[in-house]
Amino acid sequence: MEFLDWVKVFAVGGAFCVIAQILIDKTKLTGAKILVSYVILGVILTAVGLYQPIVDFAMAGATVPLTGFGYLLATGVEEAVVERGLIGAITGGLEATAAGITAAVCFGFIWALLFKSKIK
Amino acid sequence: MTHKEYKKMTDDRAKRSPTLLNCIKAFVTGGLICVLGQALTVLYQELGASVELSKTLSTISLVVLAGLLTGIGVFDVIAKQAGAGTLVPITGFSNAVTAPAIENKTEGFINGVGAKMFVIAGPVIVYGTFASAVYGVMYYFLLRGGLAG
Numbered sequence: 182m183e184f185l186d187w188v189k190v191f192a193v194g195g196a197f198c199v200i201a202q203i204l205i206d207k208t209k210l211t212g213a214k215i216l217v218s219y220v221i222l223g224v225i226l227t228a229v230g231l232y233q234p235i236v237d238f239a240m241a242g243a244t245v246p247l248t249g250f251g252y253l254l255a256t257g258v259e260e261a262v263v264e265r266g267l268i269g270a271i272t273g274g275l276e277a278t279a280a281g282i283t284a285a286v287c288f289g290f291i292w293a294l295l296f297k298s299k300i301k
Numbered sequence: 302m303t304h305k306e307y308k309k310m311t312d313d314r315a316k317r318s319p320t321l322l323n324c325i326k327a328f329v330t331g332g333l334i335c336v337l338g339q340a341l342t343v344l345y346q347e348l349g350a351s352v353e354l355s356k357t358l359s360t361i362s363l364v365v366l367a368g369l370l371t372g373i374g375v376f377d378v379i380a381k382q383a384g385a386g387t388l389v390p391i392t393g394f395s396n397a398v399t400a401p402a403i404e405n406k407t408e409g410f411i412n413g414v415g416a417k418m419f420v421i422a423g424p425v426i427v428y429g430t431f432a433s434a435v436y437g438v439m440y441y442f443l444l445r446g447g448l449a450g
Contacts, residue, residue, distance in 0.1 A: 184344060187336060194335025195328035202327035202387035206320045212388050213421045218398065219389060220429040228436045241339035244356065245363065245390045246331070247425075254433035262441045271435025274430050280357045281391060282426065285363040285398040286418065293402035293414045295412070296372035 186240070193239035197246040216247050223251020253277045315335050330379070330386030338363055338390070360391055367392035370397035376400075395405040 182187055201215050210218075226232040231253050236243040257277020261269030274281070322416035341362050364382035367387075370376040376396050380387045388395055398418050419426075443449035 182339075187339070190339045191332035191336050194338075195332030196336025198327040198385045198389045201389045202324050203320065206323055206383055209400050213394070213397070213424060214358065215385070215388065216393060216421065216425050217428050220425055221432050224432040224436055227382040228439075239335075241342060241359070242332075242335045242337050244336040245360075247389055247391065247394060250391065250394070250425075251429060251432070254429050255366075255436055258433045258437035259440055265403065267438070267441050270434050270441055272343045273437055274433030278429075279393070281360050281364060283370070284361040287420065288365050288368045289395070289398040289418055290414065292372040292399045293356045293406055293418075294367045296403050298404045298406065299374045299377070 190242035193235065193242035194240075194245055196241075197248060219247035220251040220254070223248035224255045225251075227252045227255035239240045250278060250281065253281075325391075326382055327384045327386035330383035331384075331389055334363070334387065334390040335394055363391050364395040367395035371396045371399040372403060394422060394425065396424075 193219060195297035197219075201219070204210050204215060205212070223232060226235075226248065232243070232248070234257075236249075236252060246251065254274040257275075258270060260276070261273025262278065263269070318386040338359050342355045346352065346407045350358060367376060370379070376387070376392075377400075380396070387396070398421075401417040401420045404413045405413035407413060408417070440449060
């Protein structure tokens with residue numbers, strides 16, 4: 182990786198966050214709505230072929246934001262449909278995102294066991 | 302204070318929020334989290350993992366780290382400054398799972414931890430999965446029609 186590649190990762194990842202920040206400040210959209218919108222947007226942009234070029238250009242700058250979660254769902258479903266046909270539409274999305282979801286759930290549970298709320 | 306006056310007051314407050322500064326903070330933190338994700342991917346590859354596995358391990362690492370920082374109360378401190386900079390990366394998803402799980406521990410492990418864990422992550426998974434399944438069905442017919450692939 183050259184220096185310019187790191188700049189691309191930083192700039193594109195940062196840009197995704199700036200768009201969300203503007204939406205939060207200007208439209209009063211909540212965090213949950215932003216996250217849901219970003220995932221759906223990621224699926225749609227991947228489906229129409231616009232997200233893969235962003236991933237090729239910016240790597241983690243495109244895969245770490247939640248749109249990247251949508252990208253994983255969409256590319257997972259594509260692969261599964263090619264391999265297994267229509268059943269792939271059911272299995273592909275969560276298969277591709279299983280690591281992220283399972284890690285969040287399992288470690289979320291472990292952290293909840295270990296830590297107490299700081300509020301109150 | 303009437304409802305109208307209250308609305309005017311909150312609107313004024315909202316307007317005064319320094320959007321430009323918020324955007325700069327979001328840009329820098331969000332960008333840095335992505336750089337960390339990329340650095341971890343490169344590190345795992347150096348250690349001998351395949352490209353695919355490295356990306357997965359990097360995601361897991363960010364999720365674990367964000368959850369731990371949520372647990373020790375550091376994530377909130379950073380997020381208050383960073384805004385969307387910590388929300389939009391996968392760290393925001395991890396925080397959205399861990400924070401309500403910890404906060405609602407007093408309600409017990411079923412109705413508290415188990416259920417509240419999905420207050421924000423639930424909708425993300427529901428609509429993400431639904432969108433992917435719809436796309437999967439469309440993709441199947443596009444493939445059969447020779448229009449994709």
